[in-house]
Amino acid sequence: MNKMTPQIRFQGFTDDWEERKLGELASFSKGNGYTKNDLVEFGDPIILYGRLYTKYETVIEKVDTFVNKKDKSIISEGSEVIVPASGESSEDISRASVVGKSGIILGGDLNIIKPVNYIDSIFLALTISNGSQQKEMSKRAQGKSVVHLHNSDLKQVNILYPKLEEQQKIGSFFKQLDNTIALHQRMLDLLKEQKKGFLQKMFPKNGAKVPELRFSGFDDDWEERKLIDIAGNISDGDWIEANHIFDTGDYRIVQTGN
Structure with missing residues (x-):
């Protein structure tokens, strides 16, 4: 060549x-x-x-x-x-x-x-x-x-x-x-900010029994226990099936009164 x-x-x-x-x-x-x-x-x-x-x-x-x-x-x-x-x-x-x-x-x-x-x-x-x-x-x-x-x-x-x-x-x-x-970078930055916001609102704040944002259909109070009390029930082979939550549009998040 x-x-x-x-x-x-x-x-x-x-x-x-x-x-x-x-x-x-x-x-x-x-x-x-x-x-x-x-x-x-x-x-x-x-x-x-x-x-x-x-x-x-x-x-x-x-x-x-x-x-x-x-x-x-x-x-x-x-x-x-x-x-x-x-x-x-x-x-x-x-x-x-x-x-x-x-x-x-x-x-x-x-x-x-x-x-x-x-x-x-x-x-x-x-x-x-x-x-x-x-x-x-x-x-x-x-x-x-x-x-x-x-x-x-x-x-x-x-x-x-x-x-x-x-x-x-x-x-x-x-x-x-x-x-x-640049366009995809802006979208990535936005998704990171959205994730950060969800992490802050989908777990209860100090003293609260429920998070600020919840999936539709769930309204019970969250329980609080020591990690050692529940860790013994989880084996190395167990998986928490949470990776599908944002894969479809079938889930609707609702805001509580907190």
Whole structure:
């Protein structure tokens, strides 16, 4: 197989990919002026380099960190690719995100890459963050307790890329996957919160004889005994058949007067 093409491609694309230094494909700058100590509850939206570790997204469209804007701030125009300039490990800083909208302040310790018009930003962020490009960036990272990656290092990274149309197709595909993952993550978080709420309400609180929420048809008081008094009646082979409770919609939970 030709090493200048990937193993899987979208139908209709057959041309070899090109390889050039990133320094030939983009202009470079750096964020400045802010650290996490500058964060406030309300103000102008900002991206700090730590977000790429704690809340990584291929495309950053919503920002929930704010500062009071200073003079000479670096403001996004949209579609910039940002790479951390420092981190705890070379793997930490070998990742990139796209700034999805304009008007966001770009804080210190961010390398800012503005690709030429025939390089798609999402594709560039993906290729920097994965495969051979990520490994090359990791090798170029410098330092021990804190590692650094400068624009001068990024310029030397070799980038393989196809024609713009195929780049956009790849970028759109992975962005859709990211959106699907985010949706399922929100659903998972909601289910965890629901479970937490049920656990709090489906067992009696201190001093109560019944829980706040019960299944329909059950209204007797719960009994209270020492565990040692009932544990002897349970053998290792016994199973409590409770795993079916939420498998169907046949159960209805009712709230008591407590």
